Amino acid sequence: MIITMLNKNDEFWAALASVINGNPTEEEKTLVDDWLQEDVNNSKILEYFKKIGYNASLDEADELKGEIYLRVQEKIRRHFYKRIVRIWQYVSAACFAALIIIGSLTLPRMFENKNKFLTSYIETQCPPGIKSSVTLSDGSIVELNAGSTLMSTSKMPGM
Numbered sequence: 001m002i003i004t005m006l007n008k009n010d011e012f013w014a015a016l017a018s019v020i021n022g023n024p025t026e027e028e029k030t031l032v033d034d035w036l037q038e039d040v041n042n043s044k045i046l047e048y049f050k051k052i053g054y055n056a057s058l059d060e061a062d063e064l065k066g067e068i069y070l071r072v073q074e075k076i077r078r079h080f081y082k083r084i085v086r087i088w089q090y091v092s093a094a095c096f097a098a099l100i101i102i103g104s105l106t107l108p109r110m111f112e113n114k115n116k117f118l119t120s121y122i123e124t125q126c127p128p129g130i131k132s133s134v135t136l137s138d139g140s141i142v143e144l145n146a147g148s149t150l151m152s153t154s155k156m157p158g159m
Contacts, residue, residue, distance in 0.1 A: 124150040
């Protein structure tokens with residue numbers, strides 16, 4: 001059946017296209033009718049050709065080829081851009097995850113280090129009933145009366 005179709009001439013294919021397109025001449029109708037009577041399955045083939053919109057015109061075939069080429073190129077381009085967008089989505093998600101991890105590891109340390117910058121004080125108390133003297137790092141002497149308190153920063157050497 002397929003072999004007999006391949007042996008058909010250009011006139012037959014043009015007639016088949018005319019029948020499918022709905023504008024055949026009497027001669028083209030007769031040619032296609034004769035072909036339909038050659039084999040029972042030829043009617044299924046004709047229906048298939050109608051379904052796919054077969055057209056045997058060589059001029060239109062070249063145009064269709066160009067149109068199909070452009071459609072394929074457009075699909076390839078869209079697929080390529082979708083891949084690029086998908087890759088950038090993965091990259092941005094990975095970067096966001098890395099920022100979250102780094103932030104969760106460094107944030108507690110930032111608050112730990114904050115306490116180092118706070119000023120700490122040293123307090124020296126003199127018990128009631130006793131007088132005492134404290135010598136500071138710069139050599140000055142401070143006399144404390146009973147029950148008094150001396151408060152200075154820890155950065156002050158000698159305390």
